[in-house]
Amino acid sequence: MSIERIESGDRMSQAVVHNGIVYLAGQVGAPGQDATAQTTEVLAQVDRLLALAGSDKSKILTAQVWVADMADxxxxxxxxxxxxxxxxxxxxxxxxxxxxxxxxxxxxIVTAVVG
Incomplete structure (x- = not known):
């Protein structure tokens, strides 16, 4: 079984593809921006990483969303x-x-089907 690591470093990979599924690391926006700007940036990063893995947002299975304050x-x-x-x-x-x-x-954090 092959494992493809995307934008991999010593500590973590931004995405890992295995057995037809892509697992994305938690994506965050630029520090100091408001929740709207950070969410916009995060979702653009998700789009970019999914494309690198051969997937897109229509194939997302699960999404975990963490907010620092539920007011956002x-x-x-x-x-x-x-x-x-x-x-x-x-x-x-x-x-x-x-x-x-x-x-x-x-x-x-998202998990999606590849292909």
């Missing part, structure tokens, strides 16, 4: 709702979590 839930959802592939919404869960730095507002 509506702002994140406004961007998500405009981005998600219509008719192909993944199973998704959202939680509030302390992220790697207080400058991060949103982190999103």
């Amino acid at each position: 839930f509506a702002a994140m959802n406004a961007v998500w709702d405009g981005w998600v592939s219509k008719g192909n919404a993944p199973a998704r869960w959202t939680g509030e979590a302390k992220l790697a730095t207080s400058d991060y507002k949103v982190e999103i």
Whole structure:
């Protein structure tokens, strides 16, 4: 069985493809931006990584969304709702979590089918 690692470093890979599934690492936006800007940037990164893996947002199976403060839930959802592939919404869960730095507002992790 082959494993393809995309944008791999010593600590982690941004994506791993195995057995027809691509697993993305948690994606975050530029520190210091508001939740809307960070979500927009995160979803652009998701699009880019999925394309590198031979997939796209219509093939997302699951999405984990972490917000540093649930007060940003509506702002994140406004961007998500405009981005998600219509008719192909993944199973998704959202939680509030302390992220790697207080400058991060949103982190999103997706799993998708390749091909």
